[in-house]
Amino acid sequence: MADQNPDQHPTGPKPGHNGARRTFLKQSTALTAFALTPGPVLKAAGSAWDEKVAAAIEQVPLRLDINGKKYKLSVEPRTTLLDLLREQLHLTGTKKGCDYGQCGACTVHVDGQRINSCLTLAVMQDGKKVTTIEGLAEGEKLHPIQEAFIKHDGFQCGYCTPGQIMSAVACIREGHANSEGEIREYMSGNICRCGAYPNIVAAIQEVKNGGQKV
Amino acid sequence: MKDLFFKDGVIGDPMNRVDGRLKVTGGARYSAEYELPGLVHSALVGSTIAKGRITSIDTKAAERAPGVMAVITHVNSIKVPGFAASAHPSEPSTIGQPLRVFYDEKIYFNDQPVAIVVADTLERARYAAGLVKVQYAAEQHQTSFDANTSRAVLPTSAKRNPKSPLADYDRGQTNAFQTAPVKLEAEYVIPSEMHNPMELQAIVAHWEAADKLTVYDKVQAVKGTQKAFAKDWKIPEENVKVIATFVGGAFGNGLHNWPHETAAIIAAKMVGRPVKLMLTREQMFTMVGYRPHAWQRVGIGATPDGKLVGITHEATGQTSSYEEFTESTLQQTRMMYQSPNVTTRYRILPLDVSTPIWMRGPGEATGAFALESALDELSYLLNIDPIELRLRNYTDQDPEKNLPWSTKFLKECYQMGADRIGWNKRPAKPGTLRDGDWLVGYGMGVGTFGANRRPAKARARLLANGTVLLQSATTDIGPGTGTVMVQIAADALGLPPKAIVFELGNSTFPEAPSQGGSATVASVGSAVVAACAELKKKLLELGGPGFSGAKPEDVTINSRVQMRAYNSSLPLEIGLRTNASVKVSYSDVLQRNGGQEVEVVGEGRPGNERQKYSMYSFSVHFAEVKVHTMTGEVRVTKMVSCADAGTIVNHKTAGNQMIGGAVGGIGMALTEAAVIDHRFGRYVTKDFAEYHVPVQADAPAIEVAFVDKPDLLVDPMGTKGIGEIAIIGVAPAIANAVFNATGKRIRELPITPDKLI
Ligand code: FES
Ligand code: FES
Numbered sequence: 008m009a010d011q012n013p014d015q016h017p018t019g020p021k022p023g024h025n026g027a028r029r030t031f032l033k034q035s036t037a038l039t040a041f042a043l044t045p046g047p048v049l050k051a052a053g054s055a056w057d058e059k060v061a062a063a064i065e066q067v068p069l070r071l072d073i074n075g076k077k078y079k080l081s082v083e084p085r086t087t088l089l090d091l092l093r094e095q096l097h098l099t100g101t102k103k104g105c106d107y108g109q110c111g112a113c114t115v116h117v118d119g120q121r122i123n124s125c126l127t128l129a130v131m132q133d134g135k136k137v138t139t140i141e142g143l144a145e146g147e148k149l150h151p152i153q154e155a156f157i158k159h160d161g162f163q164c165g166y167c168t169p170g171q172i173m174s175a176v177a178c179i180r181e182g183h184a185n186s187e188g189e190i191r192e193y194m195s196g197n198i199c200r201c202g203a204y205p206n207i208v209a210a211i212q213e214v215k216n217g218g219q220k221v
Numbered sequence: 222m223k224d225l226f227f228k229d230g231v232i233g234d235p236m237n238r239v240d241g242r243l244k245v246t247g248g249a250r251y252s253a254e255y256e257l258p259g260l261v262h263s264a265l266v267g268s269t270i271a272k273g274r275i276t277s278i279d280t281k282a283a284e285r286a287p288g289v290m291a292v293i294t295h296v297n298s299i300k301v302p303g304f305a306a307s308a309h310p311s312e313p314s315t316i317g318q319p320l321r322v323f324y325d326e327k328i329y330f331n332d333q334p335v336a337i338v339v340a341d342t343l344e345r346a347r348y349a350a351g352l353v354k355v356q357y358a359a360e361q362h363q364t365s366f367d368a369n370t371s372r373a374v375l376p377t378s379a380k381r382n383p384k385s386p387l388a389d390y391d392r393g394q395t396n397a398f399q400t401a402p403v404k405l406e407a408e409y410v411i412p413s414e415m416h417n418p419m420e421l422q423a424i425v426a427h428w429e430a431a432d433k434l435t436v437y438d439k440v441q442a443v444k445g446t447q448k449a450f451a452k453d454w455k456i457p458e459e460n461v462k463v464i465a466t467f468v469g470g471a472f473g474n475g476l477h478n479w480p481h482e483t484a485a486i487i488a489a490k491m492v493g494r495p496v497k498l499m500l501t502r503e504q505m506f507t508m509v510g511y512r513p514h515a516w517q518r519v520g521i522g523a524t525p526d527g528k529l530v531g532i533t534h535e536a537t538g539q540t541s542s543y544e545e546f547t548e549s550t551l552q553q554t555r556m557m558y559q560s561p562n563v564t565t566r567y568r569i570l571p572l573d574v575s576t577p578i579w580m581r582g583p584g585e586a587t588g589a590f591a592l593e594s595a596l597d598e599l600s601y602l603l604n605i606d607p608i609e610l611r612l613r614n615y616t617d618q619d620p621e622k623n624l625p626w627s628t629k630f631l632k633e634c635y636q637m638g639a640d641r642i643g644w645n646k647r648p649a650k651p652g653t654l655r656d657g658d659w660l661v662g663y664g665m666g667v668g669t670f671g672a673n674r675r676p677a678k679a680r681a682r683l684l685a686n687g688t689v690l691l692q693s694a695t696t697d698i699g700p701g702t703g704t705v706m707v708q709i710a711a712d713a714l715g716l717p718p719k720a721i722v723f724e725l726g727n728s729t730f731p732e733a734p735s736q737g738g739s740a741t742v743a744s745v746g747s748a749v750v751a752a753c754a755e756l757k758k759k760l761l762e763l764g765g766p767g768f769s770g771a772k773p774e775d776v777t778i779n780s781r782v783q784m785r786a787y788n789s790s791l792p793l794e795i796g797l798r799t800n801a802s803v804k805v806s807y808s809d810v811l812q813r814n815g816g817q818e819v820e821v822v823g824e825g826r827p828g829n830e831r832q833k834y835s836m837y838s839f840s841v842h843f844a845e846v847k848v849h850t851m852t853g854e855v856r857v858t859k860m861v862s863c864a865d866a867g868t869i870v871n872h873k874t875a876g877n878q879m880i881g882g883a884v885g886g887i888g889m890a891l892t893e894a895a896v897i898d899h900r901f902g903r904y905v906t907k908d909f910a911e912y913h914v915p916v917q918a919d920a921p922a923i924e925v926a927f928v929d930k931p932d933l934l935v936d937p938m939g940t941k942g943i944g945e946i947a948i949i950g951v952a953p954a955i956a957n958a959v960f961n962a963t964g965k966r967i968r969e970l971p972i973t974p975d976k977l978i
Binding site for chain 1: 256262881882908916
């Protein structure tokens with residue numbers, strides 16, 4: 008079972024990386040449940056050829072700078088930036104709340120701009136600089152927005168929070184935090200089902216008015 | 222924030238959350254975020270019919286797809302040993318049979334899981350799931366509430382037990398409102414609403430051995446889930462471990478176990494690997510519960526001076542064909558107002574849909590929409606201010622149970638709210654206050670929910686480093702449970718919060734109830750108080766000669782907090798509050814304890830005071846709205862939410878919880894509706910583009926005010942729950958404000974512009 012764990016590999020699954028699967032398929036023929044099954048359950052065992060073809064065209068090289076760290080990756084073209092971060096690089100601070108660009112939980116910065124990482128394929132960002140929530144603090148020192156979110160209780164469950172914070176930083180940098188109304192408008196792409204909205208505005212206003220560098 | 226000097230006490234402190242840092246740095250780990258060796262991914266295939274049978278499933282293409290490890294359907298699935306063979310066994314939580322995943326070919330609702338595809342990557346699992354071809358023999362489904370109202374029935378539990386709160390209730394004369402000089406009768410409808418927490422329902426299922434299961438699961442009940450899965454798989458409870466350290470919101474949908482969880486557990490067993498399954502947003506609409514569509518009729522009558530003569534309140538809520546879901550829709554009507562005659566009738570309507578589940582302020586929020594709207598309507602008929610009408614029917618004891626209230630500070634809530642919203646600006650005549658193109662109105666609504674408390678346990682251990690570690694199998698879906706438990710323990714032990722660690726979300730911890738029904742602080746907090754008392758008792762026993770005869774409550778874990786501030790580098794000593802010269806070093810205590818850190822378990826349970834008093838939390842919500850004269854757009858411009866929720870342990874987190882309830886109520890009132898296309902029996906609202914939850918721009922200034930008076934009959938801290946009353950009464954407050962602004966009474970939620978123009 009040398010290939011036991013494809014997902015632990017820093018570059019994600021590699022071409023022809025199907026040892027685990029074949030092992031399962033071989034083993035599972037011994038399972039009683041399968042032996043008793045009348046239907047064509049495990050015909051897939053004969054599909055090694057399909058896999059080889061698919062795998063050969065399925066991976067493309069990708070270079071990313073994520074939170075100051077350089078990654079040389081090989082990913083499927085259909086992999087979103089969000090799934091790359093969460094499932095392959097285990098940077099799970101970036102959240103999935105919808106996968107359709109409707110909630111903002113997946114907000115990250117790409118070359119300084121906030122984007123929904125679920126709405127972009129990873130390969131589209133080749134050579135770019137990505138900042139996620141994990142890269143916002145400087146070591147132990149939290150970013151002022153992070154401090155302000157704690158102080159103003161700008162969250163409850165915390166699931167939307169990384170996206171809110173990445174958006175909040177960008178909102179201030181863009182110059183869209185000049186009034187309560189403007190903040191509310193420009194933060195409306197980030198849903199908080201817990202409803203901590205007024206506290207989020209208070210946190211952003213404090214940082215904006217405090218004049219700290221964001 | 223106040224200096225954390227312990228002597229001031231920390232109950233009431235607006236302390237920052239203990240897990241705030243983890244939440245703002247991305248360090249908080251939710252269910253789908255556990256990395257396990259060998260973890261594989263999965264995706265569900267859902268049925269495309271609402272009722273019928275699967276006639277064939279072709280999985281060949283899916284199996285051939287790259288990376289696919291298994292395609293599991295009812296044809297090849299291992300059978301879950303605990304699935305009951307009969308379709309309608311009696312179950313404790315809901316009556317009926319939770320969906321038996323991959324059990325047979327029967328389809329009960331649209332998007333019912335019919336297959337799970339396991340693959341080495343998420344993309345591959347998802348792609349292959351699209352290759353599974355299913356043929357069905359469809360039967361005529363019934364998903365329309367309106368087309369089936371005649372099939373509504375009394376719930377089985379009410380049939381079995383006529384004393385059940387779901388049974389028909391008659392106080393005084395039936396339908397006495399009809400005899401009143403001033404009366405009205407009106408129907409109210411709410412659509413199904415979806416919890417839609419931001420975190421998608423997710424599970425990582427891992428069979429650590431053939432009879433040992435660990436799940437990282439988005440649930441509100443780690444113990445309840447442990448029991449459910451142990452029963453399903455016929456293995457001892459201690460062989461099931463449930464981890465839910467962080468839960469990304471739930472609002473009730475983590476109070477039941479759902480088909481996807483069992484699907485992942487089956488898959489993990491069959492592939493011999495940990496399997497991760499995260500639902501898509503569409504699937505969040507179809508298989509993890511919702512607030513059920515409900516129809517209500519209220520008849521209400523009063524004397525000309527505003528004394529209620531009678532209230533009749535009927536409600537029918539939707540349920541599934543395979544489980545009877547019920548909720549306390551009519552509770553508030555029975556106990557809130559001084560009416561000699563009250564009639565309530567509750568029915569459920571089974572449809573070919575998935576099972577609903579309690580959604581924040583569950584049935585009470587539904588019931589309050591009708592009751593509090595009807596009272597508002599009555600107030601205009603009587604020409605009496607809506608607050609005054611409620612005061613004229615104020616109850617000094619529970620008219621349903623004929624018991625005194627443990628505490629009730631509802632009058633204070635009316636006053637605080639009226640002052641803050643500027644109630645005196647409210648026009649007595651609707652439609653008369655304008656601000657440019659906008660009509661302005663004010664409304665209010667009342668909420669109540671039982672001040673529940675259930676038995677709970679907590680473990681306390683004094684670590685050698687001086688930290689008190691507390692553990693209890695509760696969860697924190699967002700209210701800040703860990704934070705307030707630290708405060709309660711700090712208060713009970715006379716320690717600063719930073720000397721306390723509270724752990725939760727793990728079924729191996731001492732028993733705690735599910736995080737539902739606004740009972741967590743009262744239940745688990747009481748257990749924490751008990752554990753702290755036990756800890757002091759144990760330290761007294763181990764303290765040695767100087768401690769004999771002393772009282773446990775005088776024991777101090779004190780040397781580090783003798784100065785203004787806590788100093789963790791000082792040696793840890795146990796002492797006595799009553800005699801400063803008595804002290805013993807903790808290392809000596811450890812020695813006397815056989816080298817073990819001192820550990821105790823405390824248990825809190827409600828006593829017979831619940832037979833002598835009626836216990837409720839109360840809230841009053843006030844809304845100021847503007848309605849655009851041309852477009853019918855409704856903007857809530859200000860909200861004030863006031864609550865009598867006993868002692869407020871943390872004003873910051875409690876205030877936030879109230880704000881969250883108000884925002885949820887704005888969604889309920891104005892935008893949220895899950896819509897089924899009855900031709901197919903399938904939801905057409907399936908993501909945030911069609912199902913509108915409030916966004917930042919929809920949230921007005923929200924002011925929160927607490928009475929903050931302890932109710933020591935409920936629990937030792939004096940707390941009463943907040944989570945539900947935060948939303949109960951919000952929707953009618955907004956609907957009433959809309960009427961005040963426009964003169965249009967909207968009795969069917971949500972109040973969308975089309976209903977106003
Ligand atoms: S997950 Fe990307 S916007 Fe919702
Ligand atoms: S904190 Fe829970 S969704 Fe925002």
